[in-house]
Amino acid sequence: MPLSTYKPHVLKLIALIQRHPRLIALYGFCSGVASFLLVDRGARVAKVIAILMLVSWVWLVLEHLFRRSIERLFGIEMPPPLMRFLTQLIHQESLFFVLPFFLITTSWNSGQALFTGLLAVAALCSITDPVYNKFLAPRRWLFLAYHTLTLFAVLLAALPLILQLTTAQSYRWALGSAVALSFASLFGAIRVQRWWRGLAMVGLTLAMGGVGWMTRTWVPPATLWLTEVAVTPELDNHRRTPGEGVKEVTSSELRRKGLYAYTAINAPRGLNERIYHVWRFRGQVVDRIALDINGGREAGYRAWTHKQNFPSDPVGRWQVQVITEAGQMIGTLRFRVTPSELPPKPR
Known part of the structure; x- marks a missing residue:
């Protein structure tokens, strides 16, 4: 034709x-x-x-x-x-x-x-x-x-x-x-x-x-996004599920149990990606932990970091930034550390 x-x-x-x-x-x-x-x-x-x-x-x-x-x-x-x-x-x-x-x-x-x-x-x-x-x-x-x-x-x-x-x-x-x-x-x-x-x-x-x-x-990472996040003192390793999320934690609880930063990240099938949990306190980086994720999971790839070493005075606002190798931010988890309650003085 x-x-x-x-x-x-x-x-x-x-x-x-x-x-x-x-x-x-x-x-x-x-x-x-x-x-x-x-x-x-x-x-x-x-x-x-x-x-x-x-x-x-x-x-x-x-x-x-x-x-x-x-x-x-x-x-x-x-x-x-x-x-x-x-x-x-x-x-x-x-x-x-x-x-x-x-x-x-x-x-x-x-x-x-x-x-x-x-x-x-x-x-x-x-x-x-x-x-x-x-x-x-x-x-x-x-x-x-x-x-x-x-x-x-x-x-x-x-x-x-x-x-x-x-x-x-x-x-x-x-x-x-x-x-x-x-x-x-x-x-x-x-x-x-x-x-x-x-x-x-x-x-x-x-x-x-x-x-x-x-x-x-x-610049957002166009094909990576968080499906579930939590800052929690407990995590079920067998089921790979976090405990109850917290927004505040006392300094004594922090030193006794530490904290988990839990993230489920959705990525395209077949994509292998390295991300980082960057722990920040008062705007300063105190820890940077690498995690490797694999794409394709319906609920997102579940990854977490467990931090137990904290500064001598951890009271204040904290952030855990989830970033890619290129420095693009996927999301941010926030929590606050409050002073421990002092025991009552004896009468």
């Missing part, structure tokens, strides 16, 4: 998308929710959805090559406004795809709220035509940052699902790939009339990579 017979269908599809552009955003959000729900079940559908997500970015990076091929095969001229429209659709699909992952895995009482909030604002901008077309697109430096942020978030969510990379590996690959590919795709789409502007774009791209690495603790 000649390719020209598909031309009317392609034109109808383009017309449908132009009439209802927010369908792409809705599709992206639904596919993101579906992928997130399927992650802990190890379903291959989640991997397939993530791969399809990345295919759209292959189109964006090789847009000029594909545009010439479409014009040659289908006889359809792809005007620049239409190409910008397709780029906007990919941004919509991508941002709404990753939002469910980050909304669930974000520790909202930390700097991670800023990153996820930025993603939500970027998603809203992608479906608001006046903001996207009149504010973002004309400003090359801002559009480059927007483009890089979107691709970075997509890779953070997709790479652990597709390749079972650890969080640390995913972060390095996502950051490096986002910086390189976003610059390559936009450099071909944007005409740089002066050489110094081209150098400025290179410098901006490298600066964004540096900022992304320095602020990695503010």
Whole structure:
């Protein structure tokens, strides 16, 4: 069947998308929710959805090559406004795809709220035509940052699902790939009339990579989240279940029994990850204990640390931060140590 017979269908599809552009955003959000729900079940559908997500970015990076091929095969001229429209659709699909992952895995009482909030604002901008077309697109430096942020978030969510990379590996690959590919795709789409502007774009791209690495603790691990946590003086080793959680403990009880920090962490099937329980007292690290987890368990991988050595004066507020090798925080457990009750004086 000649390719020209598909031309009317392609034109109808383009017309449908132009009439209802927010369908792409809705599709992206639904596919993101579906992928997130399927992650802990190890379903291959989640991997397939993530791969399809990345295919759209292959189109964006090789847009000029594909545009010439479409014009040659289908006889359809792809005007620049239409190409910008397709780029906007990919941004919509991508941002709404990753939002469910980050909304669930974000520790909202930390700097991670800023990153996820930025993603939500970027998603809203992608479906608001006046903001996207009149504010973002004309400003090359801002559009480059927007483009890089979107691709970075997509890779953070997709790479652990597709390749079972650890969080640390995913972060390095996502950051490096986002910086390189976003610059390559936009450099071909944007005409740089002066050489110094081209150098400025290179410098901006490298600066964004540096900022992304320095602020990695503010970026949630998109495919790791806590399903159960507890700070408890007792733990059933046979059943691997914690005792009753506590928010406060006296210093005498602390020295007599110690404390367990119990966490159940959900991770994609096949993912082997090293995490750390970082015990903090008055903002200072007093202990850092490594734990290896395996993904795929429905209730999450259960791991705990038992701390018995405490400072001479442990009274105050404590934290146990659960972090990845890359320094991304999965969650935080908090408790307070109170002074021991003094025995009554004899009369």
